[in-house]
Amino acid sequence: MVILYEAVEFRKNIIIDKLLKLGFTKMPDGRQLYELSLTELEGLVNEGISLLEKNKKKKVRA
Template identity: 60%
Template sequence: MSVQTNQLRKAVEKRKRVLINKLLKLKYFKSTDGKQLHELTLTDLEVIHINLQCERGRKMPMEEMV
């Protein structure tokens, strides 16, 4: 395995840990298909996180957005 491949793998795993921690703080524990967060791909975690952030933003009163 090349050094670049190993670095990329570590970066992906680190980002997954960050997203999983953020999702857990938002009380999100499983995907809609019942998978645990650690079973999901980085892409899946990113999409879930973005969707939750958008949902929270839509619920926020306008005066808090400014």
């Protein structure tokens, strides 16, 4: 079980680093990134990447 916990925490730290680079610092409800589950963090990464892609497309069209 310790190995699984360490793997999840390692993955969470990688995702938190990505989110910080994308400009996310905390959730709208006030929770800090380190308080989120792995599933919530992965959802935010996917959401952030989608937003960046949409913004890039808007800039190309303009």
